[in-house]
Amino acid sequence: MDILIKNVMLNNETKDIFIKDGKILEITENSTKKADKIINGENKAALPSFINGHTHAAMTLFRGYADDLPLKVWLEEKIWPLESKLTDEDVYWGTKLACLEMIKNGITVFNDMYWHWEATAKAVCEMGMRGFISGVFIDMLDEKKSEKEIEENIRLFEVSKKYAPYVIFALGPHAVYSVSKKSLEWIRDFSERHNILVHMHLLETREEKTFTEEKYGLSTVDFLNSIGILSERYIGCHGCWIDEHDSEILKKTGSKIVHMPVSNLKLAVGRIIPHFLFKNKGIKYCFGTDGCASNNHLDIIETIKFSSLIAKFFTHDPTMMPAKESFELATKTAAEIFFLPQWEIKEGNAPDIILIDLNRPELTPCFDIYSNIVYASNGYVVDTVISMGKVVMENRYVKGEEEILKEANLKAKAMVKR
Amino acid sequence: MDILIKNVMLNNETKDIFIKDGKILEITENSTKKADKIINGENKAALPSFINGHTHAAMTLFRGYADDLPLKVWLEEKIWPLESKLTDEDVYWGTKLACLEMIKNGITVFNDMYWHWEATAKAVCEMGMRGFISGVFIDMLDEKKSEKEIEENIRLFEVSKKYAPYVIFALGPHAVYSVSKKSLEWIRDFSERHNILVHMHLLETREEKTFTEEKYGLSTVDFLNSIGILSERYIGCHGCWIDEHDSEILKKTGSKIVHMPVSNLKLAVGRIIPHFLFKNKGIKYCFGTDGCASNNHLDIIETIKFSSLIAKFFTHDPTMMPAKESFELATKTAAEIFFLPQWEIKEGNAPDIILIDLNRPELTPCFDIYSNIVYASNGYVVDTVISMGKVVMENRYVKGEEEILKEANLKAKAMVKR
Numbered sequence: 001m002d003i004l005i006k007n008v009m010l011n012n013e014t015k016d017i018f019i020k021d022g023k024i025l026e027i028t029e030n031s032t033k034k035a036d037k038i039i040n041g042e043n044k045a046a047l048p049s050f051i052n053g054h055t056h057a058a059m060t061l062f063r064g065y066a067d068d069l070p071l072k073v074w075l076e077e078k079i080w081p082l083e084s085k086l087t088d089e090d091v092y093w094g095t096k097l098a099c100l101e102m103i104k105n106g107i108t109v110f111n112d113m114y115w116h117w118e119a120t121a122k123a124v125c126e127m128g129m130r131g132f133i134s135g136v137f138i139d140m141l142d143e144k145k146s147e148k149e150i151e152e153n154i155r156l157f158e159v160s161k162k163y164a165p166y167v168i169f170a171l172g173p174h175a176v177y178s179v180s181k182k183s184l185e186w187i188r189d190f191s192e193r194h195n196i197l198v199h200m201h202l203l204e205t206r207e208e209k210t211f212t213e214e215k216y217g218l219s220t221v222d223f224l225n226s227i228g229i230l231s232e233r234y235i236g237c238h239g240c241w242i243d244e245h246d247s248e249i250l251k252k253t254g255s256k257i258v259h260m261p262v263s264n265l266k267l268a269v270g271r272i273i274p275h276f277l278f279k280n281k282g283i284k285y286c287f288g289t290d291g292c293a294s295n296n297h298l299d300i301i302e303t304i305k306f307s308s309l310i311a312k313f314f315t316h317d318p319t320m321m322p323a324k325e326s327f328e329l330a331t332k333t334a335a336e337i338f339f340l341p342q343w344e345i346k347e348g349n350a351p352d353i354i355l356i357d358l359n360r361p362e363l364t365p366c367f368d369i370y371s372n373i374v375y376a377s378n379g380y381v382v383d384t385v386i387s388m389g390k391v392v393m394e395n396r397y398v399k400g401e402e403e404i405l406k407e408a409n410l411k412a413k414a415m416v417k418r
Numbered sequence: 419m420d421i422l423i424k425n426v427m428l429n430n431e432t433k434d435i436f437i438k439d440g441k442i443l444e445i446t447e448n449s450t451k452k453a454d455k456i457i458n459g460e461n462k463a464a465l466p467s468f469i470n471g472h473t474h475a476a477m478t479l480f481r482g483y484a485d486d487l488p489l490k491v492w493l494e495e496k497i498w499p500l501e502s503k504l505t506d507e508d509v510y511w512g513t514k515l516a517c518l519e520m521i522k523n524g525i526t527v528f529n530d531m532y533w534h535w536e537a538t539a540k541a542v543c544e545m546g547m548r549g550f551i552s553g554v555f556i557d558m559l560d561e562k563k564s565e566k567e568i569e570e571n572i573r574l575f576e577v578s579k580k581y582a583p584y585v586i587f588a589l590g591p592h593a594v595y596s597v598s599k600k601s602l603e604w605i606r607d608f609s610e611r612h613n614i615l616v617h618m619h620l621l622e623t624r625e626e627k628t629f630t631e632e633k634y635g636l637s638t639v640d641f642l643n644s645i646g647i648l649s650e651r652y653i654g655c656h657g658c659w660i661d662e663h664d665s666e667i668l669k670k671t672g673s674k675i676v677h678m679p680v681s682n683l684k685l686a687v688g689r690i691i692p693h694f695l696f697k698n699k700g701i702k703y704c705f706g707t708d709g710c711a712s713n714n715h716l717d718i719i720e721t722i723k724f725s726s727l728i729a730k731f732f733t734h735d736p737t738m739m740p741a742k743e744s745f746e747l748a749t750k751t752a753a754e755i756f757f758l759p760q761w762e763i764k765e766g767n768a769p770d771i772i773l774i775d776l777n778r779p780e781l782t783p784c785f786d787i788y789s790n791i792v793y794a795s796n797g798y799v800v801d802t803v804i805s806m807g808k809v810v811m812e813n814r815y816v817k818g819e820e821e822i823l824k825e826a827n828l829k830a831k832a833m834v835k836r
Contacts, residue, residue, distance in 0.1 A: 063782070064789035068740035101779035265727035266793070268736045296794035297780055306724070309683035318686045322486035361519035362715055364481070364823050365830035371482035375684070376714035380798045405782050412783035 001036050001389055008041025008355065009369075010345060017046060022389030023350040037391060043359045044383060045369055047327075048343045049352035050300040051334035052102060052110035053258035054199075054237040054288030057120060057131075058086070058094030060101065061412045063292040071267060079293055083115065085418045090411050091116035095123035097408035098298060103127065103398055105299045105379025108352035108387040109338065111235065111258070111288070113172040113199055117156050125166040128392045130352075132338060133160070134172025134199045137187065141180045150186050157194065165388070168197075175201040176220055177211045181227065188229040197338070198229060202236030202257070205269050209241050221246035230255045235337065237288060240264055240271045251281045256337045261306040262297070263290035275311040275321060286334035299379040300330055308374060323370040355384035419454050419807055426459025426773065427787075428763060435464060440807030441768040455809060461777045462801060463787055465745075466761045467770035468718040469752035470520060470528035471676035472617075472655040474709030475538060475549075476504070476512030478519065479830045481710040489685060497711055501533065503836045508829050509534035513541035515826035516716060521547065521816055523717045523797025526770035526805040527756065529653065529676070529706070531590040531617055535574050543584040546810045548770075550756060551578070552590025552617045555605065559598045568604050575612065583806070586615075593619040594638055595629045599645065606647040615756070616647060620654030620675070623687050627659050639664035648673045653755065655706060658682055658689045669699045674755045679724040680715075681708035693729040693739060704752035717797040718748055726792060741788040773802035 005017040016031035017024060026033060066078035091114065102110060111132040114120055124131035135156055139145035153171060160169035171187045173179040179187075191198050203209060203220055212223040221242070224230050230253035237258040242250070250257065257278060264272055278285050287303045289295050295303075304326045311321040335343030335351070343351040358366060362376045373381070385393040392398060423435040434449035435442060444451060484496035509532065520528060529550040532538055542549035553574055557563035571589060578587035589605050591597040597605075609616050621627060621638055630641040639660070642648050648671035655676045660668070668675065675696060682690055696703050705721045707713050713721075722744045729739040753761030753769070761769040776784060780794045791799070803811040810816060 060779075061783065063794055064785040065783075067786070067789045067793060068737050070735075070737060074736070097779055097782060104779060262727065265731040266736065268730045268734050268738075270734055272731070292794070296789065299780075299796075302720075302723075302796070305720075306727075309680065309724075312686045313683040313690070316686050316688055318492070318684065319486050319488060320686075359823060361478075361515055361522060361819070361823065362717075364515060365479065365483075365827050367482040367830075367834075368485070371485045371714065375485060376481055376710070378717075378720075378796045378798070380796070401779070405777060405779065409783050412785075416785075 002033070003037045003039065003386060003389070003391065004031060004033055004035035005039045005041045005046060005355070006031075009045040009358065017345065017353075019353070019386065019389060024345065024347055027345070027347050039355070039384060039391070039394070041355060043357065044355040045358055046345055047354055047356060048331040048345055049108040049354045049385065049387070050106050050330050051286060051338065051340075052107045052289055052298065052300055053235070053286045053334060053337070054260060054290055055098065055110050055112045055298070056114045056291030056293070057098035057110065057112050058091040058114050058116070059291035059293045060097040060298070061090060061094040061408065061415060063296050065416065066293065067296070082415060085415065086115065088116050088119040090415055091119040092123050093404070093407045093411045095120045096127060096404045098292070099123060099127035099129055100398055100401055100404050101298045103129065103385050103387075103393050104382065104396065105301065106354040106382035106385060107298070107300055108385060108392070109340065111170065111199055111338065113174075118159065121160065121163045121167045125163050128166070128387050128390055130166055130168070130388065132168045132170045132197055132199065134170035136174055137172050137183065138174045138178045139180050139183050140178055143180070143182070146180050146183045149183060153190070157196070170197040170199045172199045176208060176223065181216075184224075184227050184229050188227060191233050192231070196233065198234045200234070200236055202239050203241040203246075204238035204264070206241055206271070219246065221249050225249050225253065232256075238264065238269075240269050242277070244277065247277050247281045247283060251283050255283070257283060257285040258288040259285050259307060260288045260290045260295070260303070261310055262295040262303050265306070267294050272310055272314065275307065276315055284333055284337050285329065286337050287330050301373060301378050304330055304374050323368065323374040326374050327370045352388065353386040354382050356381050357383040420451070421455045421457065421804060421807070421809065422449060422451055422453035423457045423459045423464060423773070424449075427463040427776065435763065435771075437771070437804065437807060442763065442765055445763070445765050457773070457802060457809070457812070459773060461775065462773040463776055464763055465772055465774060466749040466763055467526040467772045467803065467805070468524050468748050469704060469756065469758075470525045470707055470716065470718055471653070471704045471752060471755070472678060472706030472708055473516065473528050473530045473716070474532045474711070475516035475528065475530050476509040476532050476534070477709035477711045478515040478716070479508060479512040479826065479833060481714050483834065484711065485714070500833060503833065504533060506534050506537040508833055509537040510541050511822070511825045511829045513538045514545060514822045516710070517541060517545035517547055518816055518819055518822050519716045521545065521803050521805075521811050522800065522814065523719065524772040524800035524803060525716070525718055525797075526803060526810070527758065529588065529617055529756065531592075536577065539578065539581045539585045543581050546584070546805050546808055548584055548586070548806065550586045550588045550615055550617065552588035554592050555590050555601065556592045556596045557598050557601050558596055561598070561600070564598050564601045567601060571608070575614070588615040588617045591616065591618045594626060594641065599634075602642070602645050602647050606645060609651050610649075614651065616652045618652070618654055620657050621659040621664075622656035622682070624659055624689070637664065639667050643667050643671065650674075656682065656687075658687050660695070662695065665695050665699045665701060669701050673701070675701060675703040676706040677703050677725060678706045678708045678713070678721070679728055680713040680721050683724070685712050690728055690732065693725065694733055702751055702755050703747065704755050705748050719791060719795060719797050722748055722792050741786065741792040744792050745788045770806065771804040772800050774799050775801040
């Protein structure tokens, strides 16, 4: 499919952008190319799309169901009982709702970890997004469960091929306290053999730190390093309790981090990620929203603003994490983390693209597009979304959105009555 | 003017709301009242509008012009040189832009402090909002300037009467370090005699604390108390460095506080307001966005989310500042602070009203409307705004918005070229 975006703002200049099968073939003034689809880019800015580094997509169904509770009550009395009753249908519609919300917020790629793998995969495909989808690999340090999980992950890896290129299978070891050493070793080997990403919760809470110290006599990061699971394919999510020593090891092994300030603040995990530490060490990191049970809003622009402002505040330095740098973490750097093509809008590249509606009070005046997006707006300023060379949102409309809202509502209501 | 809102969600029930000249006369099912204006409330929720406790409205013109800079450079090289060149026309269009943005975010009342008082007042009137408008009372501890400011404030108080009921004159002593004791004493008397609010920056930075200790041998709050300026009419903005002792005095005098977490984080003022301290002491406080030079987005929902999440994080308690409590601080409590009528949607009350569009992915499902608004949305979920009994936004459209965007853009561009 060919797309021609006419007269759009790109790096402060008015340009036409010609895209063929997802690849940018021409950026010029007054393009003469013919295209199946022509988009009027007037009063809009073209930018690369956002990448959401960590989600539990189907948990949109839990949005607002259990907020403002102590962690133990939240998990044991609210979330877990509901999760145990979830069906494939629930996860399918919950994921579709998540995809719809993400598309509306300019996100085209996400990294998910949840139950009912195939239901998630089906939803992602139908929405035309790209999802790195991992099941939740949990064995609770039980050998039998470990074997079952290994079998299941081998099966899912095979199954995943039919969902390409929308779905990329990832391994999702839940966390050090819920996955045995043996399982982690298998994951290490399988990841290496098939070049698969490893998506894991890492040092969200202090308890995780204590756990490995007591069980393995090692810090969490030292333990993971001793197994050899840390590599360029390793994506650790949260990382709130990472210290200087940990960050040296993460840097050496090429491991990546996903930062989730909104979730961390809301659950009051006690420590916020040391942005300046990562920056100083040169560790690659990007942003995640987390799932809707802990950050109810799948809006990565909101997450960027939280992250940037917190970085300024905690370092007593208002120059920390300037707008363009923050924006690039969520786009260019995130693409590098997930081994996606070059994510800048340049001829020869194939990033997903969003068009921002500039004709809005909160984006007026426009001295600096990055500052306006990061500090003055949210995902709703996105007007058009192009994912893998196809228009998945135009004039803020996504095909089929009415049905998704209706079905997700029904599923959520039925779920809490079961 | 009569307005009838049909079939709207109000406290989880479908109701009709009949409003005459701003007052709610009937809340019922299937109202038979006739009205000049009928609004279809289906798939919408009715809520009281938001009140923005502290702004410098016209500074929308500076949005994105000078971010991510050290405080000194930001003020001395960027903001002050531009402010010195501002014209009445600039402030008029800048304020109109701010009003437009606030209406779009469900805000109908704000508390402003800025230069070019009449230009601001004119803009507020035309937009149909309510503004507590103070000039910037600054004498830099200079007696001649003090006299001039006093004269000017007496004049503005008289002038303000022609802008009623949209504009309510307020006294705006800038801060303890920029206003002399003599001026503060005059403000105290004038405020008492005419029952006028006193709108002042209070303990935003640590330097303010040091200033009064060195100059007057008293803590900032003790100094203000010694003058007798603290009262139920006193509204202190920021309050980041308030301690236990200060909060006792603020409580005793009935003083109010406006909390601005987004601005405080962005400027890295070093300390965030102790929410739990205010709560424990029973000090009335509400939220402010601050001006667009320090928080580029006039969205109070965003501010509430920041405040709530920060309160949870800093107290290590996820139950702190639950959604409904946060929402009420920005509506009901804020109305009390500004001596507005009862701000709940009940028969006999006269709050401004907003309708939220429920038919959106981020508000789906809707287990708890307050949780969805505070944690999962932003101001753009507001569909309709009723201010003082008149519809100022419907289907997200505000009359004249195209002209405001155009003129504000031109003014901002011309301003930086001067």
